[in-house]
Amino acid sequence: MSTHLAFAAVLASWELGWDALVGIGTLLLAGATFLLVLRTAALAKSSDADIRAQWRPMILPGQVLFYSGAALQVGIRNGGRGPALYVRAQIEPGGVSPEGWSLGALAAGDKRELRFPTTKPDSATQLLFDYRDLAGRTYSTSITIEVVSDDMRFYDVQLFEDQAVTTLGDSIYPQPGLRDVSPKVRPGLRARLRMMRRSLRGDFEEP
Numbered sequence: 736m737s738t739h740l741a742f743a744a745v746l747a748s749w750e751l752g753w754d755a756l757v758g759i760g761t762l763l764l765a766g767a768t769f770l771l772v773l774r775t776a777a778l779a780k781s782s783d784a785d786i787r788a789q790w791r792p793m794i795l796p797g798q799v800l801f802y803s804g805a806a807l808q809v810g811i812r813n814g815g816r817g818p819a820l821y822v823r824a825q826i827e828p829g830g831v832s833p834e835g836w837s838l839g840a841l842a843a844g845d846k847r848e849l850r851f852p853t854t855k856p857d858s859a860t861q862l863l864f865d866y867r868d869l870a871g872r873t874y875s876t877s878i879t880i881e882v883v884s885d886d887m888r889f890y891d892v893q894l895f896e897d898q899a900v901t902t903l904g905d906s907i908y909p910q911p912g913l914r915d916v917s918p919k920v921r922p923g924l925r926a927r928l929r930m931m932r933r934s935l936r937g938d939f940e941e942p
Contacts (some may be wrong), residue, residue, distance in 0.1 A: 736783060766855050771810040792819035794864045794876040796842065796889045799848050806834070807851040811878075813841045819866035819874070823903040826851045830902060839904075843865070856882055859890070863900045 797810025809828065813819050819841040824833050833849035841847065851862075862878040877897055881890035899905075909915045 737740070753918045765896050768854065770930065789868075790868060791815045792816035792817045792841070792843070792868055792874060793864055793894060794819055794866060795892060796826060796862075796878050797846055797848075800880070800887055802855045802887070805852060805854075807853055807856065807860075809849045809880075811831075811841075811849060811862075812846040812863075813843055816843050820868070822866045824849060824865045825901045825903065826853060827863060829853050830917050832903070856880060856887060858882055865893045865899045865901045865903065866903075867905075873897055873899055873905075903935060 747778065792813055793815030795812055795814040797812045799808055800809030801808050821838055822836075822841055823838065824836060825831065831851055831853050833851050836849060859882065860880045862876075862880065864876040865876075866874055866876075873896075875895045877891075877893040877895075877900055878889060879893075880887055881893040908917070
């Protein structure tokens, strides 16, 4: 009788030990899975940032900077790899926009000369630009102009993502009287299957 009891005790202890090992293994597996999820998310975020950087527009100062004819003449260029769309520009102080400036786009590598009707700067001035990339993300540039002994020079450039710096609003599409030709969002799979079933039944009522 005692032999059977001893064997049962040993067997029970082995079962408890095995359950503990299974529990520990499950915890380790869950931890490894969690770390893998975090790693995958970090890689996805990094890949998205890399793709975004590859096509990012980047408005930078050019070679032109002088004052003539009651206007500040400034050269700019798109130093990024993607087009800058709907470019808005202002000078501060004053909040003046350039004359005859086309807002449409500035392709990668393009250069433009802007004419800001304003008094000649006698202290620090900044040029502000807002623009979008192909995916509709907002970018902005602040270019500081420094005045030293009545001479002007570009002093600093600040680049921002997902932030507007001018007081000018974004474009409105479509403009009044124009048709909206942008792609429409397709319904989800469940909605498409529901519409398919109704079409087969000849039921065309709205869901």
